[in-house]
Amino acid sequence: MPGMTTEGLTPDAIDDLARRARDGDRAALEDLLTAVRPRALNVCRGVLPYTPDAEDACQEALLNIATKIGSWGGRGRFTTWMHVVAVNSARTTYRRMRNQAAATDAIHLEKPDPRTTSVIAGTRLDLLEAMETIERDHPQLVEPLLLRDVYGMSYEEIAQQVGAPLGTIKAQIHTGRKLARPLLRGNP
Incomplete structure (x- = not known):
């Protein structure tokens, strides 16, 4: 299923991929991550409007999905669970960036330039x-x-x-x- 998107899959098909991935099917996991990446990126863009920041958060979300898929209980839609993982990844990315900006600010004793510091530009x-x-x-x-x-x-x-x-x-x-x-x- 190379190049597939969530638009090309029904919710049931995504849930099926997720179940197979959760049960250890590595190919299903790769297909699942490919399928949900656009949706995860959109979720991250909702929190982090600067695209490179959202892409970083999306990568973190996909890694979390891959490593924690066993915690998806299968009761609800996989995409609902994925949505929460992506929101949490975006918030974690924001916190990390804010802390880095604060540390840089303390070192330089000046305010970061909002045109170049994306964490304060959104x-x-x-x-x-x-x-x-x-x-x-x-x-x-x-x-x-x-x-x-x-x-x-x-x-x-x-x-x-x-x-x-x-x-x-x-x-x-x-x-x-x-x-x-x-x-x-x-x-x-």
């Missing part, structure tokens, strides 16, 4: 910073909030992915939104 930095702040005291709120408000996943998909009751997910998202509003730029 439009979603206020959202990422808000999620970091919320995560310190309420880590359970961040994943459902990002999956719903950034990626537009349904409440039902999120509940299935997170393994929590639908009502709990709705309450977590509501609380997360309430906490995020004052942290976002342009909000009172």
Whole structure:
């Protein structure tokens, strides 16, 4: 299946590849990674608008998918699980870049140039910073909030992915939104 994309495969076909890959079929794993790469890259671009940063995060996501595919339970769609892995990889990449920028800033004692330092050039930095702040005291709120408000996943998909009751997910998202509003730029 060289050159295939998720557009060419049904959700059932992707799930079948994932099951075979999870069970140790190396060829299925390679086909699966090829098939889901465009989708993983789009997820990472949603968090990291600078393309090279998103590509780094996508590579990390694909590596995580390959090494942790055994943790996909097979209850829900593989692409839902992959979506969460990609979001987490993008957030990890953002944190690493932010920490590197802070270390460089401390060494040079000057602000990084926003035209050359991609970690501070994106439009979603206020959202990422808000999620970091919320995560310190309420880590359970961040994943459902990002999956719903950034990626537009349904409440039902999120509940299935997170393994929590639908009502709990709705309450977590509501609380997360309430906490995020004052942290976002342009909000009172």
